[in-house]
Amino acid sequence: MRGYPIDQTTLLAKIQAFNGKTKPKAGKPTKGAQWLVDAAAATAACQAAQDYVESNAADWGKIKDLFIDHQHGKCAYCEKLMEGRAGRGDYDIEHFRPKSQVKDWFASTGGQLLPDWPTGQKTGAAQSTGYYLLPYEPLNYAVACKTCNSNLKSDYFPIGGTAEMTGTDPSVMHGLEQPWLIFPLGSWETLPETLIFFDGITAMPRPDPGVDAIGYWRARVTIAFFHLNRNKPLDKPTETKDEEGRENLYRARADQLNNLAKSLDALELLGESASPVRRAMHENEIIRLCDVKSPHSLCCRSFAELWIKDKDKAVQIWEGVLRYLQVGSAS
Numbered sequence: 412m413r414g415y416p417i418d419q420t421t422l423l424a425k426i427q428a429f430n431g432k433t434k435p436k437a438g439k440p441t442k443g444a445q446w447l448v449d450a451a452a453a454t455a456a457c458q459a460a461q462d463y464v465e466s467n468a469a470d471w472g473k474i475k476d477l478f479i480d481h482q483h484g485k486c487a488y489c490e491k492l493m494e495g496r497a498g499r500g501d502y503d504i505e506h507f508r509p510k511s512q513v514k515d516w517f518a519s520t521g522g523q524l525l526p527d528w529p530t531g532q533k534t535g536a537a538q539s540t541g542y543y544l545l546p547y548e549p550l551n552y553a554v555a556c557k558t559c560n561s562n563l564k565s566d567y568f569p570i571g572g573t574a575e576m577t578g579t580d581p582s583v584m585h586g587l588e589q590p591w592l593i594f595p596l597g598s599w600e601t602l603p604e605t606l607i608f609f610d611g612i613t614a615m616p617r618p619d620p621g622v623d624a625i626g627y628w629r630a631r632v633t634i635a636f637f638h639l640n641r642n643k644p645l646d647k648p649t650e651t652k653d654e655e656g657r658e659n660l661y662r663a664r665a666d667q668l669n670n671l672a673k674s675l676d677a678l679e680l681l682g683e684s685a686s687p688v689r690r691a692m693h694e695n696e697i698i699r700l701c702d703v704k705s706p707h708s709l710c711c712r713s714f715a716e717l718w719i720k721d722k723d724k725a726v727q728i729w730e731g732v733l734r735y736l737q738v739g740s741a742s
């Protein structure tokens with residue numbers, strides 16, 4: 412997971428200017444500007460009904476491309492690269508705060524996934540309505556893959572604070588509700604990369620629980636929630652072919668780490684006396700793989716840091732990742 416923070420002013424300006432594939436016509440509102448007008452009317456209808464009311468006019472799919480571009484074609488939560496605009500059907504617009512209802516994640520799943528959850532730490536209750544003033548609020552949107560959005564996120568929204576079901580400003584609600592999940596687009600948010608790092612291809616909480624317990628548990632909840640990790644070590648095959656249902660995600664991440672390790676290693680083998688052209692080939696590849704535009708870039712960034720800090724450990728991890736890719740459990 413990487414951060415793609417965007418503030419309200421910038422996002423609204425982007426939507427205002429958005430016109431899909433066609434050029435804006437003089438005297439006519441852009442598609443984005445029209446969507447904002449329709450979204451305001453749709454929100455007024457939700458306000459009157461005190462519940463989510465569906466609106467065809469304010470269909471959020473109309474501005475989905477803008478989020479696909481903003482997130483470089485990647486899922487907000489698992490960093491998987493998808494097709495881009497031509498494959499827009501692969502992406503869901505994810506409502507960070509659910510629009511129709513809120514289900515209790517800890518009661519249904521979280522309790523089993525986080526058995527060491529601190530006693531007395533709040534988790535948020537189920538709600539019969541959703542955040543009905545936010546279905547048409549673009550600050551509540553991200554694009555996500557169907558596994559993260561439909562299968563895993565569903566209508567869950569665990570919080571440690573007080574539910575603000577009639578809130579209208581996610582930046583204010585963040586402080587009051589204290590969501591356990593990290594929202595990668597929130598400009599008010601802690602960047603995901605300050606809360607999560609990767610040990611090899613395994614996502615880990617970055618904060619020390621004794622220093623920043625909230626940050627630590629936000630990372631733990633987010634990792635568990637989206638099944639960001641294999642539930643077995645890399646050298647242990649899963650009991651079923653695809654136990655977590657996300658084996659291809661872990662393998663794609665391992666592929667990226669292997670590509671990065673090859674360039675880090677090649678650079679070292681070439682030495683300082685090698686031709687600048689050949690060195691630059693690998694240097695540019697390292698930069699590309701760690702860049703936010705690349706899939707699984709946080710995993711790569713963590714590995715590049717480790718390579719500098721503890722080469723022996725990094726090489727050991729690389730060996731393990733190669734064994735996993737070559738044998739693995741997906742055969």
Ligand SMILES: [Zn+2]
Pocket residue numbers: 486487488489490491555556557558559560
């Ligand atoms: Zn995803």
